[in-house]
Amino acid sequence: MSTPSRRVYALEQKSRGRKVAAVFPARYPAELLWAREVCPVEVWDPPAGGQAAQAHLQANVCSVVQRGLSLWLSGGTEVADFLLFSHTCDSLQNLSTLVPHLLGEKRPCLFFYPPKGRRDDLAERYLVDHLAGLSERLDEAAGRAGEGALERAVAWGEARGRALNDLYDARAAGGLAASNEDFYASVRACEYLWPEEAVQRLEAFRRERSGPSPPGVPLVFSGVLPQPAGLLARLDGLGVRIVEDDFLACGRRFVRGALPPAGEVLSTVARRLLALPPCSTAGSPVSDRLDFLARLAGRSSARGVVFLSLKFCEPELFDVPALAEGLRSRGVPCLVLEVEMGGEVPAQTLTRIEAFLETLP
């Protein structure tokens, strides 16, 4: 099933009377937008490159931020009615203020700060208050949500999470006849599809691809997102089967397993955000993420873990040494690769993957 480009899809959503928000990574309460008939279109790795941003950003800023700003500078977000920035790291934090406060963006620029390093009642109370404040800004930017709309949106979020869990479960169990490339095309379409459509597509994909997974060496992949763009196809060619991931853009953005108990609707949204898998950008303890990765490797019978360390991504770069060391001490082989966005996969990266495959027991 082919998926339209983000821009085409955004225009199509607008023709249906919906508003569009350009959303910068990573974790945010999409339900608040859906409830106001706003389609979030996420900006992770636009293909245009980051050259336009060079006059505004230092060269050692990661390519997610470079490309995001380049897209904005080139008018690539013009289709959006407003912008939403989530506080993911220092670089995205500064991008969130650079664009409206120094570069003159006149559309509303909303900001979301998820609590760091805490998942307790205090964090939940703050998050509920913060979501209430964000709702007020959204009311100004997109109009008020209709009666029962937020509850409906929360149900869509739940359905999407369930569909992703089912898909990931099928892959981990070896019951998904899909290439790496097809799998991530399907999952990453959630970055911009309207939730009901995303659920339909995810379920259809799982049904249509039900069957034994293609042969290959089962590995868990970690990092920000599956980049460079050509990597997945090359992995398919090398006989690498990604059986689980904790990519920030993918496997770290839906609640694994049972959802936390529901409450008043904003509490439900807050609890789901706090229940997301451990993440460097959320300040989760390394031990939590280590346990999570080990669990992913165990449940999918993976033979090793590959870290795609995005150059200049500080939250990930800090966690990776301890994660790799921790996994190795648990007998899980690891490979750490420094990657940058782009189309082609450097030959050295491929050689290192091949060498890693040869060393696996």
Added chain:
Amino acid sequence: MSAFARLRYRFVRDALLPAALAFKGGRRKSRPPDPLFGPPLKSTADLRRIMARHYALARHAKGAMPVAWVTSGAPVELLRAFGFYTVYPENHSALCGARKLGPEISAEAEARGYSQDLCSYARVDLGHAFSGRTPVGSLPAPDLLFCTNNICQTVLYWFKALSREHGIPLILLDTPYLHGGRDETPAFAYVEGQLRGAVTDLERFARKDFDEKRFLQVLESSRRASQLWGGVLETLRRRPAPMTIFDAFVHLMPIVSLRGLPVCERYYEGLLAELRDRVERGVAAVPGERHRLLWDNIAIWFALGPLARLFAEHGAVPVVATYTHAWAETAHQMDLQDPFGALARTYGGIFLNRDLAHRRAFLETLAREYAVDGAVLHSARSCKPYSIGQYDLKQSLMDVPGIPSVVLEADMTDHRVWSEAQARTRLEAFFEALEGQTIRNSSGPVNA
């Protein structure tokens, strides 16, 4: 904590160290006068003694009292109320940088897989944690880590790594980034709630009850020290400035590391008195002061001396910095009637935790109050929250208040990314442009 360790600590503090420092101080030779600069500050000798004492005592604190490693923007007042000995890894990294040991020590962290693209303060500190290498003899291993992400998220990632390495707890004070100047109540309420929660954690950890009276005394001392520090910085509004911001970078050590202790207050009382005396007598830090400059971002520790000379050679005097003001700008919010709320607002509302609109306004205010002729923005490779946006801040300063500005690419401690020749060329061109402007301004009509 052992009774023997406490006795040893007291003996070192009260008998051994005073004698040793007096002996060392007596042997220090004074430098010959340098015509580029005014007479050196007498307080510098006190500063050396205080900081040497701090690091020397630290070596004997382990076992005598709980030791905490703390981030520079953390509300240390809470720890002081429980009698912790506090060590500031950022301060230690700056010191390593000033001694040009940054790359050497951070290589120990890089060998363990920590990328050279990470914050150099963190790399130096992790390198020290892995190897024990330090120019101060040794640092006491921490019993507890206390981190506030009001200055950056990096400290959280870094302290998480330390927590894992040392196998000790980390208390995090999460301070939401303040964006857009809208209702800040939920953010401050969240911070206040965490501060109250931290008291419970610290009671459990230190095995003693929270002493509110002691806490208020510490808070008062901290407020007073911050106000004194603010007073010290204000003396630089006078023309000629009695010291430069390069001096202030060094003299800021006590307000970072010893805030809340009587020694810190006493030190700044002395420094302020000395500076006021200089102002009265018209003593200039740089004789022939021609250009007054604003500095943005952390110091380039390894190049402080050469930069001071280069600036002075051109009559350029950095008189104000956003960085040094960080420990003074929110002192007025320390309301002892509402100590936890006050701490939340003071520490949660520092300029680095606010958006770039606030930063631009802050720069413009400082530029006006200190009557600057130009601005130098240090784009620190290691420090993204301080540096991202500086290219446009520079443009903004040049456009509206019309302040000539230059961006200097460098780092705080890692001199591998520093090209002295390139920096010199860039700065000399900037000083020439300033010179041209000064000549134009002085030859133009005077508006009544």
